[in-house]
Amino acid sequence: MISLRAWFMVLVLYLIAICTLLSRSATNSDFLFLSSVDKRDLDGTGHRMDHLGLTGGKLIRLFEKHLVHVASKDRGDVPIKVSRYYDAFKDYLFDESSKCNPVRSVVARLTRDVEPVPIHSHNDYWRSLPLFEALAYGATSVEADVWIVKDPQDSQKNALAVAHNENYIDSVHQSLDNLYTxxxxxxxxxxxxxxxxxxxxxxxxxxxxxxxxxIDFKSQDNRETYSLLMNRYLKPLIDQNYTSYYDMNQHKMVWRQITVVLTGDFPNDLDVVDEDLDHGYFHDDKRYVTLESSIIDQSTMIPNTSVMAASSFSEMLEGCHSSLANAVWRGRLDHQEITCMKSMISKTQQNGVRTRIWGVPNWPRRTVKTFWRQIVDDLQSDVLNVDKLRLATRRF
Incomplete structure (x- = not known):
């Protein structure tokens, strides 16, 4: 006679088999769904997908789930630019149906039903989908490190490429204009x-x-970087009135769709930034860039130039007679650290400047989430600087 234990094991194995079949069925249906979408060929190339109706993080996760399928589609002789994944995602977003059709625009496809959140996409260009992923998760701040390179189209001219390290620059495809402007x-x-x-x-x-x-300045020649940035990359946005500016006549900020913040080794000198101190770089009485200042040392800020200040997590802790090692070991900020760091942030905010703390550890995960909560709730910093976008959006 079969024992009760044996019957129990048979039942468990039966349930496992059923769950496996259901899982495979769901996976197959997902691939069939994506394949059926692929057949809606908009331009005759066989690789463009029609409007899926998914936006934001759901759209990102759909492409991630079917990454192998999407990236392996036959693209004929079309060369890889950034990556198969990035190129396929960009192809989906940008098609002829979006031209002067706001409800089918890239903005609609990417950010409809997405709530903007005060998150800074740190080293955004490192992501699989630079700019797109940040916007899909509602991040209201992105960062690009720029280097001076020879223009691939004209070796007599310079251009700006986006990369973290000068040794890994792709000046052809990963330029500031191709990825951002x-x-x-x-x-x-x-x-x-x-x-x-x-x-x-x-x-x-x-x-x-x-x-x-x-825009994080990386090359030593920051004047040349600034000249390229203004004349080549920002000028088209400025001409369309898409960039925020400081009105030098009215002495106030005018907010537009894009607010440019210079960080890193930028020229912290109005003789360079404005060129014409009375009328601005383009002689129209406007300053189209803002200069990042320091939370710790407010004396470095030039009046009417900053809308954002930043300092590192470790520097702020050291300024409060503590250390990053102590905070990580404890797994949280203590009362003394919170009081001291919040005082720095409050002084900055009283000058009408937002704050961003960078260099928060990425591990262990539980400690990271605790630090994020304390930065937002206890320190009341304005922008949360993160690498893990999806995880950070759950905080808001």
Whole structure:
């Protein structure tokens, strides 16, 4: 006679088999769904997908789930630019149906139903989908490190490439315009083509929200970097009135869709930034960039130039007679550290400047989440600097 234990084991194995079959069925149906979408060929190439109706993080996760399928599609002789994944995602977002059609625009496809959150996408260009992933998760701030390189189209000229390390620069495909400024220009043109005020931004349901675009200067020649940035990369956005500016006549900030923040080794000198101290770089009485200042040392800030200040987590702890090692070992900030660091942040905010703390550890995960909570709730910092976008958005 079969024992009760044996019957129990048979039942468990039976349930495991049923669950496995159901899981395989679901997976197969998902691939069939994506395959059926692929057949809606918009341009005759066989590799473009029609409007899926998914936006934000759901769209990102769909592409991630089917990454192998999407990346292995036959693209004929089309060369890889950034990556198969990035190229396929960009192909999906940008198609002819989005031209001057705000409800089918890239902004609509990417950020409809997405709530903007005060998150800074640290080293954004390192992500699999630079810019796109940040916007999909509602991050209102992105960062690009730029280096001076020879222009691939004209060796007699310079250009700006985006990379963390000078040894790993792809000046052809990963340039500032290819990854950021040209894309932003096209996205904003699509949603503003029927609007005389041209006031719609990159978040479909929150068109008034500005996107902070941090440009981190890496090359030694910061004057040349600044000249290239202004004349080649920002000028098209400026010409369309898409960039925030300081009105030198009215002495106030005018907020637009993109707010440019210079960070890193930028020229902290108005003789360079404005060129014409009375009338601005383009002689129109406007300053189109802002200069990041320090939370710790407010004396370095030039009046009317900063909307954002930043300092590292470790520097702030050291300024409060503590250390990063102590805080990580404890797994949280203690009362003395919170009081001291909050005082620094409050002084900065009293000057009308937002704050960002960078260099928060990424591990262990539980400690990271605790630090994030304390930075937002206890220190009341304005922008949360993160690497893990999806995890951070759950905080808001």
């Amino acid at each position: 040209d894309l932003l220009l096209q996205m904003l043109n699509e949603v503003n083509c029927q609007d005389e005020d041209r006031s719609h931004g990159v978040f479909f349901d929150s068109p008034e929200t500005t996107l902070f675009l941090f």
